Amino acid sequence: MLKLVRRHGSPYWYLRGTVRGISVDESTKIAIRERRLAEEYKTTREKDLLEESIHGKRVTALFSQAALSYIENGGCKSYRLADILAHFGTTKLSKIGAEEIHAGAKTLFPGMQPASRRTHYYTPMSAILSHAVALDWCNKVTFEWPATNDGVIRWLTKEEAHRFIDQGRHIKPLLMFLFYTGARIGEAMGLQLQDLDLKRRHVQFIDTKNGTDRGVPLHPLVVDALYEMLSARRLNGGDVFRRVDGAEYPKDTRPSDRIKTVFKRAGKRAGIEKFRIHDTRHTWATWHYQKNRDLGALQRLGGWKTLDMVMRYAHTNVDELSDTIDRL
The missing domain is CATH 1.10.150 (DNA polymerase; domain 1)
Structure with missing residues (x-):
């Protein structure tokens, strides 16, 4: 059975022992001064382990x-x-x-x-x-x-997007990357140098949100921006996109939180309000559909699981149908 023990340096009681072959060595998270409460916890834990040994x-x-x-x-x-x-x-x-x-x-x-x-x-x-x-x-x-x-898709024109990018300061290369690859912010912030091939104009996103890998060709503007950024920083590996001082962002923060302040300020300086980081992906998808009218290609490049998730961009982009309205 189990017994309460003290572990050097810990303020909590620990449980040690076995119950029907199940070994236990764990903290109760109950303070040493709460011996009675720890005893009650031990009794409950023994009961659960006994039940587990019988029923799984x-x-x-x-x-x-x-x-x-x-x-x-x-x-x-x-x-x-x-x-x-x-x-x-x-x-x-x-x-x-x-x-x-x-x-x-x-x-x-x-x-x-x-x-x-x-x-x-x-x-x-x-x-x-x-x-x-x-x-x-x-x-x-x-x-x-x-x-x-999300019924309303927020996206920017090319002129608006570049006005936004120009105000991005140290995240300008990241903004160029987001607008011209459709990457999710987590994919961009987690991008490693070895997954970027500027000579081939190609980026590989590993283990994406959908659990798969995908490759995306890079626009010449992105290649130029990344060449300039990397030549200045001379990185040997690790994260591609970093803080203004060149250090990697802390991994215990959400990807969007790492740049939300400078992103918001860039939008304010560019005169563009209520534009979210994820809207860069909407913008890229909208541009792609406007130029190519190919939902299958858009789905593959953007990493959407189903075509239904891409159809909203076709529903949003109906400018080519304006002449049908004029004929009414």
Whole structure:
């Protein structure tokens, strides 16, 4: 069975021992002064482990265990999990369904906009639960995500985009890259030097949001901007896009957060308001469709999973149909 032990330097009680062959050496996160509470925790943990030994992990696995396993196995470390863990941490995965997930969203982020709630709540919840399903710790939970109100696509003309880029200061090369490749901000900020081939005018995005790799040809303007930036910095490897002092951005922050201030200021100086970082991708897709009218090529280059996700750019770009209206 288990016993409470002290570990040198730790303010918490630890559990050590075995229950029906299951070894345990873990922190209770309960302070040394709370011996009675730690004893109660030990009793509960022994009961759960006994149940697990009989019925398997599906019955006893906690959300906090799934979250820890997700992070330890390469999951996204930039998710803000503190509030979610505080709410679901000690809840068994078997007790978390669609109703509990939606209730958690309302409790934790009652006033948050749908798009932000998707980013900060539904995306990490989905990632952690999918990881738990892959481990066979729980059944798949199907739930609807809130709408993002993305019906209106915000995009810039070439003149507006270059006005924006010109005001980007040290992120000018990054802005040129975003506008002319359609890269997601996470793909751009995570781009490594070895995945960039300026001689071939080609960039490779590894392990993208959709879980696949994809290559994109580089526009001459992007090649020129990157040649100029890299010749000044003389990088030997690592991240392509960096801070103004040449150091890499911290990896524990969201990619969009790393440049949001300078991005917003560039828009203000350019006289362009309410333009989001992700709108650079909308802009690229709009330009591509206007010039090529090829949704299949746009889907492959942009890395969208389905053609339906690309159709909105065809629905937005109807200028070529203006003469049909004039004939009414």
